[in-house]
Amino acid sequence: MTTTMTARPSLYTTTIGRKVLMAGSGAFILLWVTAHMLGNLKVWLNRPEFDSYAHFLRRMLSPPFPNTWVLWIIRILLIAAFAVHVYFAITLGLRSRAARVSRYEYTDHVQADPAALTMRWGGLTLAAFIIFHLMMFTWGWIHPGYSFDKADPYHNVVGAFGEWWMVVIYAVALFALAMHVYHGFWSVFQTLGLNNRRWDRVIRVWATGASVFIFLGFISIPIGVAAGAIS
Amino acid sequence: MTVIENPLAKPGSEPQSEGTIHITLKVWRQGSGRDAGRIETIDAPDIATDMSFLEMLDVVNERLIKTGGDPIAFDHDCREGICGSCGMMINGRAHGPEQATTTCQLHMRHFKDGETVFVEPWRAEPFPVIRDLIVDRSAFDKIIQAGGYITAPTGTAPEANNLPVPKPDADQAFEAANCIGCGACVAACPNASAMLFTSAKITHLGSLPQGQAERDARVMSMVAKQDELGFGTCTNIGECSASCPKEIPMESIARMNRDLLRATRRRRRRPGQ
Ligand code: HEM
Ligand code: SF4
Ligand code: FES
Numbered sequence: 052m053t054t055t056m057t058a059r060p061s062l063y064t065t066t067i068g069r070k071v072l073m074a075g076s077g078a079f080i081l082l083w084v085t086a087h088m089l090g091n092l093k094v095w096l097n098r099p100e101f102d103s104y105a106h107f108l109r110r111m112l113s114p115p116f117p118n119t120w121v122l123w124i125i126r127i128l129l130i131a132a133f134a135v136h137v138y139f140a141i142t143l144g145l146r147s148r149a150a151r152v153s154r155y156e157y158t159d160h161v162q163a164d165p166a167a168l169t170m171r172w173g174g175l176t177l178a179a180f181i182i183f184h185l186m187m188f189t190w191g192w193i194h195p196g197y198s199f200d201k202a203d204p205y206h207n208v209v210g211a212f213g214e215w216w217m218v219v220i221y222a223v224a225l226f227a228l229a230m231h232v233y234h235g236f237w238s239v240f241q242t243l244g245l246n247n248r249r250w251d252r253v254i255r256v257w258a259t260g261a262s263v264f265i266f267l268g269f270i271s272i273p274i275g276v277a278a279g280a281i282s
Numbered sequence: 283m284t285v286i287e288n289p290l291a292k293p294g295s296e297p298q299s300e301g302t303i304h305i306t307l308k309v310w311r312q313g314s315g316r317d318a319g320r321i322e323t324i325d326a327p328d329i330a331t332d333m334s335f336l337e338m339l340d341v342v343n344e345r346l347i348k349t350g351g352d353p354i355a356f357d358h359d360c361r362e363g364i365c366g367s368c369g370m371m372i373n374g375r376a377h378g379p380e381q382a383t384t385t386c387q388l389h390m391r392h393f394k395d396g397e398t399v400f401v402e403p404w405r406a407e408p409f410p411v412i413r414d415l416i417v418d419r420s421a422f423d424k425i426i427q428a429g430g431y432i433t434a435p436t437g438t439a440p441e442a443n444n445l446p447v448p449k450p451d452a453d454q455a456f457e458a459a460n461c462i463g464c465g466a467c468v469a470a471c472p473n474a475s476a477m478l479f480t481s482a483k484i485t486h487l488g489s490l491p492q493g494q495a496e497r498d499a500r501v502m503s504m505v506a507k508q509d510e511l512g513f514g515t516c517t518n519i520g521e522c523s524a525s526c527p528k529e530i531p532m533e534s535i536a537r538m539n540r541d542l543l544r545a546t547r548r549r550r551r552r553p554g555q
Contacts (some may be wrong), residue, residue: 161522
């Protein structure tokens with residue numbers, strides 16, 4: 052018996068396959084973001100602890116790898132993950148836009164949560180923030196009211212949050228991150244087919260936990276500096 | 283915007299009769315797919331609250347015809363919630379404000395006296411407007427033709443109990459088979475994605491023993507077809523399932539994703555299949 056089901060698309064030519072790439076790159080970025088947050092929390096301990104963490108990043112798995120090699124491998128993977136994630140966010144987003152050229156005069160939603168509806172604009176906000184963040188702490192181009200010292204990250208962190216509006220910028224960006232993670236974390240399971248009606252609520256709870264954890268962990272630092280607890 | 287006066291209105295604002303409401307319709311009017319289309323305001327007094335939404339449109343149309351107006355074109359068939367043809371957007375919600383209810387099963391008692399009600403066709407490029415509220419949903423037929431069936435010799439009906447089906451599988455297949463192909467999922471989805479519809483078919487046939495032989499080919503073929511037809515990309519928002527008159531769950535979409543990933547893996551291991 053023959054079948055007429057002849058299409059044999061390669062996975063990544065389908066919209067689902069492309070979402071799988073977004074889920075994989077998003078999950079990788081999320082793992083990295085979590086590690087970054089946990090590492091940053093060392094600023095709460097004391098200056099030598101924080102500096103030794105920065106030192107550790109450079110010397111990861113050395114030996115056998117030469118210094119900074121592993122750091123660079125992670126950086127390259129991270130840049131690749133961002134490239135994939137943003138490329139498909141934009142192309143798939145344009146595809147959806149083209150699927151509804153004529154719009155409703157009256158729009159309403161039954162249940163859609165704001166996190167799900169703001170993935171695209173929220174994601175672009177994050178992209179803008181990430182560049183701003185690198186300009187502050189990696190390249191040292193933005194340093195209001197303090198001098199940037201490439202060799203002294205602790206000093207830079209304490210200097211950065213001397214201005215209240217900097218704390219506000221970080222709070223807004225971290226809120227956008229928390230929203231993105233809330234929907235993204237759950238989405239990974241749904242996209243990879245690892246969700247069903249029994250696990251759904253459990254995964255939602257994890258997603259809430261992950262986003263709250265990331266938000267509080269990161270925001271504690273600007274607030275700690277502004278409140279004088281980190282100096 | 284044209285305002286059509288209520289032809290039955292007597293001078294002065296007389297009280298509504300018992301069990302009726304007076305609503306204002308803002309209806310999408312579009313002569314044909316090529317026309318631009320616009321919202322038209324139609325006054326609709328004396329609407330009995332025990333009418334269905336479609337009966338209300340019938341009454342409004344009768345009044346329009348009596349006054350030489352152009353009746354509102356809308357699609358319908360069974361009027362009992364099983365054929366899937368009566369879809370329309372009512373105040374921004376697919377099939378109106380009630381959960382798990384088709385437009386034909388929606389009653390006017392869910393609307394308030396004096397309410398303004400927007401009525402629009404499904405909006406998605408693969409569902410072009412034919413006239414007013416009627417859209418062409420044959421894109422769904424094309425998705426079905428791409429794999430929403432099992433290949434079997436036809437002839438006399440087989441003995442029903444020849445092939446035992448475990449109860450949980452049968453239940454799952456039945457639940458998915460409830461999909462009536464109405465298109466509300468596409469209409470409600472902010473991405474105009476057809477994932478819920480396609481996944482209902484994948485779940486329906488993929489849960490049954492008869493569907494196994496073509497399970498991999500089916501998911502690849504149907505997914506490729508929905509993409510080709512220009513539906514949008516799912517971002518897991520869930521408006522589809524929440525708007526579905528048959529409450530097809532989001533888990534169907536996860537299942538379709540899983541099936542597609544598995545089909546791809548298996549094809550890599552056994553190329554040529
Ligand atoms: C840099 C700019 C970014 C843009 C433009 C962006 C955009 C998007 C969009 C449009 C989606 C699809 C929504 C969905 O399918 O649920 C998405 C999903 C996701 N994003 Fe991002 N995002 C960005 C950054 C990030 C960051 C920093 C993280 C990690 C914390 C992240 C993690 C995720 C995850 C885990 C998903 C779910 C993937 C899926 O299963 O569909 N994204 N992103
Ligand atoms: S999945 Fe639900 S909303 Fe979509 S076509 Fe089927 S019955 Fe209609
Ligand atoms: S007319 Fe058949 S479902 Fe409404």
